Amino acid sequence: MAQGKRCVWCEEVMNSVSWEMFSFFEEEWNVCNECKSKLAPISGEICLKCGRPLSKVKREYILEKTCLDCQRWVEKSFLNGLVHNRSLFEYNDFMKHVLTLYKYRGDAEVGRAFNSMFSKTITKSYKCIDFVIPIPLSIERLYDRGFNQCDLWLEKVPNRLSNCLVRIHHEEKQSKKTRQERINRSVKMFRVSNDDLIKGKTLLILDDLYTTGTTAYQAADALGKSGAKAVYSLTLCRS
Amino acid sequence: MRFASSIFQNKSFLVPEGISIIENGTYYPISHFAVFEPQPIDHSYIPSHELLTFLNGRHLLIDEIPFPLEQLHDHYMNGYLQIEAGIQLISSKHTCLRCGNSEAFGFYPCARCKCSNCRYCRKCIKMGRVSSCSPLYFSPASSLTYPPTLLNWNGELSHGQNKASDQVKLAIQKNERLLVWAVCGSGKTEVLFKGLEQAIYENKTICIATPRTDVVLELLPRLRKAFPTIAISGLYGGSDDPLSPFIISTTHQLIRYKDCFDVMIIDEVDAFPYEYDPSLQYAVDKARKNNGALVYLTATPSRKILKQVKDNALPYVRIPVRYHGYPLPAPKFTWVGNWRKHIRKGKLPSVLLKWIEQQFHEKKPVMLFVPSIKLAERIHSLFEEVQVDCETVHSEDADRVEKVMRFRNRNYRLLLTTTILERGVTIENVSIGVLGAEADIFTESSLVQIAGRAGRSEKYPEGEVALFHYGKTNDMLLAFRHIKSMNVEADNRGWLKGKGVYGVKK
Ligand SMILES: [Zn+2]
Ligand SMILES: [Zn+2]
Ligand SMILES: [Zn+2]
Ligand SMILES: [Zn+2]
Numbered sequence: 247m248a249q250g251k252r253c254v255w256c257e258e259v260m261n262s263v264s265w266e267m268f269s270f271f272e273e274e275w276n277v278c279n280e281c282k283s284k285l286a287p288i289s290g291e292i293c294l295k296c297g298r299p300l301s302k303v304k305r306e307y308i309l310e311k312t313c314l315d316c317q318r319w320v321e322k323s324f325l326n327g328l329v330h331n332r333s334l335f336e337y338n339d340f341m342k343h344v345l346t347l348y349k350y351r352g353d354a355e356v357g358r359a360f361n362s363m364f365s366k367t368i369t370k371s372y373k374c375i376d377f378v379i380p381i382p383l384s385i386e387r388l389y390d391r392g393f394n395q396c397d398l399w400l401e402k403v404p405n406r407l408s409n410c411l412v413r414i415h416h417e418e419k420q421s422k423k424t425r426q427e428r429i430n431r432s433v434k435m436f437r438v439s440n441d442d443l444i445k446g447k448t449l450l451i452l453d454d455l456y457t458t459g460t461t462a463y464q465a466a467d468a469l470g471k472s473g474a475k476a477v478y479s480l481t482l483c484r485s
Numbered sequence: 486m487r488f489a490s491s492i493f494q495n496k497s498f499l500v501p502e503g504i505s506i507i508e509n510g511t512y513y514p515i516s517h518f519a520v521f522e523p524q525p526i527d528h529s530y531i532p533s534h535e536l537l538t539f540l541n542g543r544h545l546l547i548d549e550i551p552f553p554l555e556q557l558h559d560h561y562m563n564g565y566l567q568i569e570a571g572i573q574l575i576s577s578k579h580t581c582l583r584c585g586n587s588e589a590f591g592f593y594p595c596a597r598c599k600c601s602n603c604r605y606c607r608k609c610i611k612m613g614r615v616s617s618c619s620p621l622y623f624s625p626a627s628s629l630t631y632p633p634t635l636l637n638w639n640g641e642l643s644h645g646q647n648k649a650s651d652q653v654k655l656a657i658q659k660n661e662r663l664l665v666w667a668v669c670g671s672g673k674t675e676v677l678f679k680g681l682e683q684a685i686y687e688n689k690t691i692c693i694a695t696p697r698t699d700v701v702l703e704l705l706p707r708l709r710k711a712f713p714t715i716a717i718s719g720l721y722g723g724s725d726d727p728l729s730p731f732i733i734s735t736t737h738q739l740i741r742y743k744d745c746f747d748v749m750i751i752d753e754v755d756a757f758p759y760e761y762d763p764s765l766q767y768a769v770d771k772a773r774k775n776n777g778a779l780v781y782l783t784a785t786p787s788r789k790i791l792k793q794v795k796d797n798a799l800p801y802v803r804i805p806v807r808y809h810g811y812p813l814p815a816p817k818f819t820w821v822g823n824w825r826k827h828i829r830k831g832k833l834p835s836v837l838l839k840w841i842e843q844q845f846h847e848k849k850p851v852m853l854f855v856p857s858i859k860l861a862e863r864i865h866s867l868f869e870e871v872q873v874d875c876e877t878v879h880s881e882d883a884d885r886v887e888k889v890m891r892f893r894n895r896n897y898r899l900l901l902t903t904t905i906l907e908r909g910v911t912i913e914n915v916s917i918g919v920l921g922a923e924a925d926i927f928t929e930s931s932l933v934q935i936a937g938r939a940g941r942s943e944k945y946p947e948g949e950v951a952l953f954h955y956g957k958t959n960d961m962l963l964a965f966r967h968i969k970s971m972n973v974e975a976d977n978r979g980w981l982k983g984k985g986v987y988g989v990k991k
Contacts, residue, residue: 352614353607354593392603392614393593401594 253278326470333484487512514618526564542626542745581606585767645804669937689747742772785930806975811946856924875899922952932964
C-alpha cells in the first residue's frame, strides 16, 4: 500500500500542500486539488428564483433577474410555490461522474465529501429555517441503493427532518389518485406523513440536482398544502 | 440484508428476512454470525439446473443473481449453495471476503440492515457494493464434461517453445506451479496449446487471467480458433459472454469466483496493476481450486517471483529466444542533456529529431515512449510545430485501439505514448525510442518490454531501440544486461540465427 492519504474521488495519493480555492472547502477535505479544480462553483449573477447563472441564459429570456423557466412556474398558480432555489455547483461532466460514483455505484464516502459544505451553507445562509428535509427516495429505490444520497449529506445537521416527506410509490399513484388530481393532470410525487410537524414552519428541501424544477416545486406544493409557511430549496448542482 | 439463526431437527441454519418461516425471529446483519456451516446435501431435493449452472464456482452478491430469494434459500437449505458474510473479522481485522481488502472501508446508514454505520468495501465497489450486511452466495464447481476436442493448430513450435510446452502440459497434469519466462516475441500463447488440450481432455475448468482487457481481446480469437468445439468466454468490464468452464478473464473479474478453476494461467503476471494490488492476487488465489495448477507467463518476472525461483520454491522454464530465432535488439543509450528544460522552452532535443529523421529516412515508423501523459501532450504539440504528423496514446484515451490501428496501417509515422503501450503491441519494422529513459517509471522490466516491441517480425528482425537519457540509471543498465543475457543463453543453446548482432558480443 502506498503511503499518504488518497483522494476519495480519484484514489490518487494527495500531496499535502493545500491551497484554498473556495472558502467552503475544509482544510481536511479529502479531495485532491486536481479534482477540486474540475468542479464549477456557481458564482456571479444568478436567477433570483432558481439560482442558475444568468450568464447561461439568453438575454431575451431574462425578466427582472428571473429566467423564463421560472416565470412559467409562477404561472402554474395551482401549485404552492417555492421561495427560491440555490445550487452550489454547475452540473458539468466531472460532477456527473462524481454523482454517478455516489448514487449508482453507492460509494457513500464519495458524497460525504460534500457534508461539511452543506452544513456550513445551511448555518450561514438559512438561519430562518426550522427544518431541513432531504428529498426522499421511494422505499424500493432506497432498498436498492442502500441509502438516500440527500439524507446522508445532512448527517451532522441537527434540524434534519427525514421521514416527514414521502415519495409516492408508483402503484399508490395509480390507485389513490383523486378525481381533482386527474383533472389537473398533475401526477403527485410526494405526500406528507405528519402535517403537525411542519405546520407553520419554514422549510428547506435538499436535493442533488435541480433541472426543470419539477421535483422541487412538487415537494414545495405537498409541504405547502400540509401547512408549511415557506419552502426553500438547496441543491448540489444546477444543470 | 438481515438474517435470523434457527435450529430445526438439530440443523442450525440462517433465514433471510422477508421469508416467512420464523415467527418473532430476531434479525441481524449477516456479519453478526460467525460460522456459516454448509447444509448437508439432500439428494431427494431436485435443484434448479439453471440456478446451479449460473452459480457454479462463482461468488456473488444477491444483486448479481437473477433468481428469487426463496429459491436461493431452498437451495441453501438443501446443501446446493452456501452463504457467508461479505465482510468478516479475519485475524481481528475487518476483511472483504470477495476481494481480500482489509484497509479501505466506508460507512453509511443502511436501509437494508437498519444499521446506522454499515461498513462497506471501497476496494471492489466498482463490481457492486459488499457491505457488512451483504451475504455472498456460492456453489462449489460441479464436475463437467467437455465435448470431444482436437487441437486445431498446425504450426510448428520453436526449440524453446517445445521445451516449455512439455513442461506446461506436465504442470497441468500434475496440478503444479510453473513459471514460463519467455522473452517478448517468443510466442508464449502457442506454448499453452498442448497443456490446454490436456486440461480439456481431463475435463478441467480453465482460466487464463491477465491484468489487461486488451490482452483478453487479443487472446480470445486465437484460442477459439485453436479449440473450435469448446465454448470459451471472455470476461472483462462490460463483456456479456455466457459463462463457460473455460474463460479468459481480466484479473479484476475473478473476484466473482471461488474455488472454481483446476487450471489457472496468469499471463503478464508482472503487469500493472496485478503486481501492486494485493486484492487481485487474493482474487486469483480464491478463484483457483486449492489443488489447482498455476502457470505464470511473463517476459519480465518481478523480484518477488524471481526470489521464489531462487529459493527453489517455484519451478520455471525459460524461452530465451524469439520465435523467428534472431536475437533481441539491445537498447542503445544516447545522452540528451536536460531535455525537460528544452521541452519547457518549447524545443525538442536535436539528437532526438535527427534520430527520428533517420528512422523515417529508412522507412521505419517510430514509437516514442515518454514518462507521462502531460509530457506526451506537450511533446506532441512541439512535433506538430515542426510538422511531424503524430498521434498520442495514453491510458485514458478512448480512441486507443483505433489510433494504434492507423499507426499499424502507416497512416502516420510517429506514435507518442506512455508505458501503457509497453506490452502487446506489434508493429512491423518499428523503431523504438524512449525520451527520458532515466525516469522512475521506466523500470528494468518496463524497458525490457518496450525494447521487446522492436524486431518482432521475421522480415525485419533487426529492430532499433534508442534510450535518450539525462544520466544512465541502474534500471537502464539492468535492462540492457537482461536482454543481453537472454541472447547469450539462446546462443549457447545453439538456438540463435544471425550471429554477431549487437548485443550478443560476449
Ligand atoms: Zn482526486
Ligand atoms: Zn430561474
Ligand atoms: Zn472488497
Ligand atoms: Zn447494511
